[in-house]
Amino acid sequence: MADRLRAEYAAAFPADGPITAAHHANLPYATTVWHETLRKYPPAPITAQRVLAEDLTLPSDGSVLPAGTAISIPVYLVHHNPTVYPAPDTFDPARWLAAPGAPRRGEGRGADPAALLPFTMGPHTCPGQRASGVEWTVVLGALLLRYDLQAVGGDVELEARTTLRPAGLRVRLRCRGP
Numbered sequence: 719m720a721d722r723l724r725a726e727y728a729a730a731f732p733a734d735g736p737i738t739a740a741h742h743a744n745l746p747y748a749t750t751v752w753h754e755t756l757r758k759y760p761p762a763p764i765t766a767q768r769v770l771a772e773d774l775t776l777p778s779d780g781s782v783l784p785a786g787t788a789i790s791i792p793v794y795l796v797h798h799n800p801t802v803y804p805a806p807d808t809f810d811p812a813r814w815l816a817a818p819g820a821p822r823r824g825e826g827r828g829a830d831p832a833a834l835l836p837f838t839m840g841p842h843t844c845p846g847q848r849a850s851g852v853e854w855t856v857v858l859g860a861l862l863l864r865y866d867l868q869a870v871g872g873d874v875e876l877e878a879r880t881t882l883r884p885a886g887l888r889v890r891l892r893c894r895g896p
């Protein structure tokens with residue numbers, strides 16, 4: 719995965735001079751890794767509570783949630799639902815490639831936008847999602863082109879507080895050249 723990412727970044731980033739958000743445009747594989755990272759490790763694993771202003775009929779089975787009900791969306795569970803994402807515990811960026819260069823949302827549900835909810839949806843969806851995607855992919859590229867990264871220790875434990883985060887993460891960086 720790291721070598722494929724490096725090849726894509728080396729082609730997209732300038733040999734010298736600053737890397738800018740404009741260099742983010744042609745990174746289809748890095749985009750699949752970004753989607754898969756957000757799917758497997760959603761920083762907001764459950765949404766804040768909302769109170770229904772009116773009755774809500776669930777399209778799945780017709781049950782009605784009455785107005786006044788407090789609800790929150792279990793984003794982590796949606797992202798690990800095996801009917802939506804086969805082998806949900808496997809980190810597999812390829813699930814976002816319907817065809818080369820064409821990321822899509824979820825295998826089992828085709829192009830259902832509700833299958834990937836790291837930023838939620840609707841009027842209060844996160845306004846920083848585009849900015850965070852650009853920042854993440856550009857920083858990852860800058861790191862990979864300069865360093866070899868190696869995880870130290872075994873599996874990383876996750877800790878869910880307000881956000882989902884690693885309970886300690888150790889990485890060894892080795893400089894790749896001058």
Ligand code: HEM
Pocket residue numbers: 760761762765766836837838839841842843844845846847849850
């Ligand atoms: C990976 C990075 C990020 C994640 C996963 C994330 C996720 C979220 C989530 C789940 C919400 C709640 C949406 C809702 O209530 O339905 C939210 C709201 C918000 N986010 Fe982000 N966010 C990220 C980065 C950012 C950045 C970089 C900014 C600003 C530059 C930002 C600004 C906001 C603001 C202002 C809201 C409140 C929106 C509202 O209530 O109308 N976020 N974000």
